[in-house]
Amino acid sequence: MEFKYIIYEKSEGIATLTLNRPEALNAFNKEVVEEVLQALEDIKADENIRVAILTGTGEKAFSAGADIKAMKGMNALKARELSLMGEKLCNALENLEKPVIAAINGYALGGGLEVAMACDIRIASETARMGQTEINIGLIPGWGGTQRLPRLIGKTKAKELIFTGRIIDAKTAEQLGIVNMVVPTDKLKEAVREFALEIASKAPVAIKVAKSLIDKGSEISLDAAIALEREGFGVVASTEDLQEGVSAFIEKRKPTFKGK
Numbered sequence: 276m277e278f279k280y281i282i283y284e285k286s287e288g289i290a291t292l293t294l295n296r297p298e299a300l301n302a303f304n305k306e307v308v309e310e311v312l313q314a315l316e317d318i319k320a321d322e323n324i325r326v327a328i329l330t331g332t333g334e335k336a337f338s339a340g341a342d343i344k345a346m347k348g349m350n351a352l353k354a355r356e357l358s359l360m361g362e363k364l365c366n367a368l369e370n371l372e373k374p375v376i377a378a379i380n381g382y383a384l385g386g387g388l389e390v391a392m393a394c395d396i397r398i399a400s401e402t403a404r405m406g407q408t409e410i411n412i413g414l415i416p417g418w419g420g421t422q423r424l425p426r427l428i429g430k431t432k433a434k435e436l437i438f439t440g441r442i443i444d445a446k447t448a449e450q451l452g453i454v455n456m457v458v459p460t461d462k463l464k465e466a467v468r469e470f471a472l473e474i475a476s477k478a479p480v481a482i483k484v485a486k487s488l489i490d491k492g493s494e495i496s497l498d499a500a501i502a503l504e505r506e507g508f509g510v511v512a513s514t515e516d517l518q519e520g521v522s523a524f525i526e527k528r529k530p531t532f533k534g535k
């Protein structure tokens with residue numbers, strides 16, 4: 276697949292999407308979003324891909340958010356279009372039935388952080404910086420940030436970050452629970468690859484069902500969510516992979532899961 280604004284690679288069951296618009300710190304414009312959506316469709320269709328990684332080119336930025344220059348003279352209709360574009364992208368990441376790891380290699384600001392929060396796992400380099408900086412240009416987070424950030428870290432800290440537009444370092448983001456872990460900058464690629472390979476070695480149907488239960492279950496009552504879990508458990512229990520996992524345990528060997 277040929278892309279202009281992203282680099283799309285596949286190996287060892289892992290698909291890596293690298294935002295590649297360094298002259299604008301990997302800011303999202305319409306073309307970037309369309310290319311990422313296209314790559315996500317390919318990941319969805321490719322049975323060999325078990326995990327996706329989303330990152331930015333270089334060490335300066337994961338993404339500096341939505342393209343601010345494209346906002347000059349923006350009217351309500353255009354703003355709605357821009358908001359919908361980000362919503363589509365975040366939903367596609369969240370609804371992908373495979374785990375997505377955001378490898379935060381630098382600035383993740385505004386829409387950049389919102390996109391990272393729609394991923395399942397976030398691993399940051401120690402030089403990464405994050406913030407919901409929209410308030411600094413007179414905006415609010417419009418790609419789910421007012422909703423995903425408080426769900427991730429609680430209302431108290433979410434309001435602090437959204438009201439001040441403050442940029443925090445990777446360690447603070449880890450302490451707040453925005454990122455899973457922080458690694459030395461020169462080790463980010465390797466750490467993310469190892470994490471991805473670990474997930475890729477697990478049973479794909481179980482991962483898919485667990486992802487959906489965690490995301491959808493937190494939006495409904497505990498009773499309803501537990502009922503969903505019961506149904507999900509039934510689905511996973513009917514897979515060949517469960518039998519493989521049980522046999523491997525009994526035979527004291529490593530299981531080979533097929534996603535069936």
Ligand code: CO8
Pocket residue numbers: 298299300302339340341342343344354355357358361382384385386387408409411412414415416417418
């Ligand atoms: N959009 C477009 N271009 C950008 C963006 C951006 N978000 N961020 C940086 N750039 C460009 C700069 O304009 C500059 O280009 P040029 O050389 O042509 O002027 C180039 O990238 C390098 O940037 P800087 O020179 O500014 O680099 P610094 O190291 O000095 O600063 C910062 C780095 C701190 C990251 C700084 O660039 C910055 O503050 N960027 C803006 C970050 C930001 O506020 N992002 C939030 C954007 S709003 C958003 O994402 C809203 C999402 C929801 C939209 C809903 C709409 C309704």
